[in-house]
Amino acid sequence: MSSFPAFLKSQLFYTPRDPLSTDPAFAAGKTIIVTGANTGLGLEATKCFVRGGAQTVIIACRNLSKGEAAKHSIEESENSKGVLQVWELDLSSYASVKAFAKRCETIPRLDSVVLNAGIATGRFQRVEGHEAHIAVNVISTFMLGLLLLPILRRSAATTGSRPFLTIVTSEMHFWTTLPQKKSPNIFAALDQEKGADMMDRYNVSKLLQILVVRHLTRVVIGDRFRYPVVVNCVTPGLCRSELVKDMGLTPVVFKKLLGRTVEMGGRALVNAAGGLVGKESAGEYIADDRISEPSPLVRSEEGAELAKRVWEELVPILERECPGIVAGIAV
Numbered sequence: 271m272s273s274f275p276a277f278l279k280s281q282l283f284y285t286p287r288d289p290l291s292t293d294p295a296f297a298a299g300k301t302i303i304v305t306g307a308n309t310g311l312g313l314e315a316t317k318c319f320v321r322g323g324a325q326t327v328i329i330a331c332r333n334l335s336k337g338e339a340a341k342h343s344i345e346e347s348e349n350s351k352g353v354l355q356v357w358e359l360d361l362s363s364y365a366s367v368k369a370f371a372k373r374c375e376t377i378p379r380l381d382s383v384v385l386n387a388g389i390a391t392g393r394f395q396r397v398e399g400h401e402a403h404i405a406v407n408v409i410s411t412f413m414l415g416l417l418l419l420p421i422l423r424r425s426a427a428t429t430g431s432r433p434f435l436t437i438v439t440s441e442m443h444f445w446t447t448l449p450q451k452k453s454p455n456i457f458a459a460l461d462q463e464k465g466a467d468m469m470d471r472y473n474v475s476k477l478l479q480i481l482v483v484r485h486l487t488r489v490v491i492g493d494r495f496r497y498p499v500v501v502n503c504v505t506p507g508l509c510r511s512e513l514v515k516d517m518g519l520t521p522v523v524f525k526k527l528l529g530r531t532v533e534m535g536g537r538a539l540v541n542a543a544g545g546l547v548g549k550e551s552a553g554e555y556i557a558d559d560r561i562s563e564p565s566p567l568v569r570s571e572e573g574a575e576l577a578k579r580v581w582e583e584l585v586p587i588l589e590r591e592c593p594g595i596v597a598g599i600a601v
């Protein structure tokens with residue numbers, strides 16, 4: 271974290287603002303996708319978009335019955351029908367990611383995508399040939415994000431407003447030095463089970479997310495402030511969700527003592543994905559509802575070089591699955 275006292279101050283004294291207090295109809299007429307919306311922060315963000323008057327919110331989740339249960343609970347609590355849809359998305363399967371993105375081509379407009387789904391576990395597991403945090407939190411997350419960019423751009427052209435693509439990251443990225451940077455290939459090093467530090471892996475995946483967003487928005491797309499889609503990332507702060515349930519007692523206790531409610535975390539996501547923080551957040555890291563500084567490593571010259579390396583290693587993985595994916599994001 272920037273510093274432990276700063277983290278404590280944020281956790282104890284900052285409450286993410288309610289988007290409805292800025293504008294009660296902040297989502298009126300909009301179509302929004304939230305991944306991992308069946309529970310935790312995604313569920314709360316979805317609820318908030320519904321309250322803000324969204325026309326359609328797509329609950330993207332890997333388990334349709336959990337998604338339907340979330341839909342019904344929001345419809346009851348918010349007394350709203352006809353807004354929510356449940357679409358299948360399993361980030362552990364590239365085929366599922368591609369099928370989901372293909373289905374999104376049928377959406378007439380798309381205003382915000384919140385790439386929220388993610389995992390944090392202490393176990394080494396393989397998904398699509400890669401360690402699971404890297405496959406789910408990084409590779410599939412950006413595969414989906416990049417496949418949706420042309421759809422978001424088309425929507426910008428027809429609606430005349432800039433949509434948001436928001437990646438949900440974490441302040442835990444401050445806690446890693448990315449030890450795999452010493453290897454000739456970072457992704458190959460992360461694939462090695464032997465010697466894998468699984469207590470650091472979630473942090474690494476969150477750092478990689480920020481590095482990819484930085485390189486994408488500062489180098490690949492040209493002028494991030496003129497690109498038709500605002501691509502940003504946000505940390506909700508430590509929240510009392512189920513996220514770290516199988517990582518041992520320490521994070522669970524930490525969350526109980528210092529965690530925000532999931533409702534507060536959901537607000538942070540919504541503010542970043544089109545509400546309070548605004549278009550100037552393009553390419554930026556958002557914490558406590560404002561553009562904030564990511565870790566010193568990210569901000570350093572070394573960070574920019576690492577971001578380039580990570581991007582250059584990620585692209586062939588994505589292109590192998592989705593030929594032309596990078597060409598699709600150019601304006």
Ligand SMILES: NC(=O)c1ccc[n+]([C@@H]2O[C@H](COP(=O)([O-])OP(=O)(O)OC[C@H]3O[C@@H](n4cnc5c(N)ncnc54)[C@H](OP(=O)(O)O)[C@@H]3O)[C@@H](O)[C@H]2O)c1
Nearest residue numbers: 306310311332360361362386387388440508509511512513
């Ligand atoms: N909670 C915190 O303190 C905190 C702090 C900083 C950042 N974050 C970030 O916030 C995001 C949401 O976390 P949360 O706290 O709400 O955790 P959560 O309650 O565990 O929710 C995670 C969501 O991601 C979904 N998911 C996991 N693997 C998936 C896959 N392969 N395909 C599709 N969906 C998948 C889960 O679906 P299932 O229900 O089917 O498992 C669930 O809907 C994550 O990106 C996390 O890194 C959380």
